[in-house]
Amino acid sequence: MSQGFGLSATARLALLQRLSKRKEEKGPAPGAARAFRELPGQRDMELIREAAGALGLENPFFRPHEGIAGATSMIGNREVINYGSYNYLGLNGDARVMRAAQAAIDRHGVSASASRMVSGERPVHAALEEAIAAHYGVEAALAFVSGHATNVTVLGHLMGSRDLILHDAAIHNSCAEGARLSGAKRIAFAHNDWRAAEKELAANRRGARRALIVIEGHYSMDGDIPELPRFIEMARRHDAWLMVDEAHGMGVVGATGHGIHEHWGVDAREVDIWMGTLSKTLSACGGYIAGNADLVAWLKHSAPGFVYSVGLAPALAAAALESLRILAAEPERVARLQVNTALFLRLARQAGLDTGTSAGHAIVPVIVGSSVGAARLSQALFDQGINVQPILYPAVPDSSARLRFFLSSEHTEAQIRATIEAVVAAMAGARPAEIAG
Incomplete structure (x- = not known):
């Protein structure tokens, strides 16, 4: 079906040769600009842009x-x-959500103005975290200022060089970056293949201090979901933690939008770490971790991306909280x-x-x-x-x-x-x- 829109191998080669010749005719860039052109992927990006124009x-x-x-x-x-x-769910633009955000602005201003630990805590932060924990039926939750930064800082902080992180090959960039930052041994398994995951875990668990399996509840590139019960069983069998990124699952998967655990009829407490974002169904911006109270308390006082970052804007927290209430009611x-x-x-x-x-x-x-x-x-x-x-x-x-x-x-x-x-x-x-x- 795509043949009419593609390029033959010959045509593609001719295009690349033409573009390369054009780049040579331009000559070298001066000074710092030349150095920036040497950044990884910069030349490929420029070539792609020129190819699109051609x-x-x-x-x-x-x-x-x-x-x-x-x-x-x-x-x-x-x-x-x-x-x-x-x-x-069409909640970005819902009048109730916008009123909640405006009320938070009227009360607290636009920004939290500081790290929550220092002086940026607002009542709406705690209310949102309590609602997220209740949504999953777990002990506690913590809201971060960025969804991407949530995975980077939590994975990078939780795991270390003596640990093992096993993740789906299609995992989001934020998880991969967090795993890389941690220094842990990192192994990717074939997408949505729990058998391949268990084979890797069994082969590598013994030499690791701690092990963490990271999957998504609803994969953003393919729109598919994992067999959550299999991953829970695997984690328990091999003394590993299980983390599920629900960025695209919250409000989407499950009969009432509670996520992948609702879809499979699994108690959410069987998953050690729930991660999600506030920027999709909840029509705001930010991320969250939900699960064990000890884990959440530790992150609240030690995770770099929380302790050293400005707090979530009150208006965004209020918008997410109202969206969560509407999700439950409708x-x-x-x-x-x-x-x-x-x-x-x-x-x-x-x-x-x-x-x-x-x-x-x-x-x-x-x-x-x-x-x-x-x-x-x-x-x-x-x-x-x-x-x-x-x-x-x-x-x-x-x-x-x-x-x-x-x-x-x-x-x-x-x-x-x-x-x-x-x-x-x-x-x-x-x-x-x-x-x-």
Whole structure:
């Protein structure tokens, strides 16, 4: 299907030769600029940009959204159907959430103004953490100012050079960076393969002081989920901790959006460390750790990314807290999201599109098979009023280049059906029909 959008090997080589010659004609950059061009990946990035220009492709990234990004968004003074947002339950823009954020600003100002340990603690921080702990049914939780920094600082601080970190090969960059920072022995196992994970754990556990298994509850690139009970059993059998990154699972997976443990009917206390973000379903920004009270107390007084960082902005904490309350009170939002994603996935597969291993919770990839093809397809859809981002090499292998659709509870059936028709038409080389918002 992607053949019409790809480049042959001969054409690709010719393009690279032409671009390389153009770079040589420019000559060396002066002074510091030359040194910056030597940074890892800088030349590859420049080559990719020039290749896109030579192929007549616009940069699909960093497009400014002029309003609230939900099922639709305003880009360039035009309303588009939007599949580029984590606003899974439509709570970013909900009047109740915005009122809660405004009330926090009126009371505390825009910023926490300091580390929470020093002088930045506000009552809304504790209220949010209590609500997150209650959501999981665990003892305690701690909110951080950044989701990415949560994984980096917790993994980097919790584990050390005598320890073992075993993680899924598709784990988020923040987990990989935290594991690298820790100095622990790090082993990646084949994506979602619990048997491969146990084989690695069994072979390497004896020489490690502590062992930690890190998985995601809902993988952001493929939209699939792990067999959580298998990983719990494995952790107990080998005296290891289990950490689950629920960034894309909160409010998405499980009948009422409680996450991967609800999906599998597992007591959340069987997982040692729950991690998540406030920036997706909870329509704010930041991260959290939930679980054992001793762990949370230790992190609160020692994790560098918490102790030495400014506290979470009160308005963001209030927005996340109100979103969590709405999630608990209105589970029908979760049901709508799951119906929409199941419809999208079913129609895509019926149309012969490659959706990989998506489980149909909120994320559905359409695998195109080449980076050039994915970029061209994204642009063709954008021209017709559909915003969906391509995932290109080196983020994924070129053969796995894709469009990644984030579904929302607010998408309509008409939008979903029109989108699938447009994708199929564009991939077939036909001019897509006009898309109605």
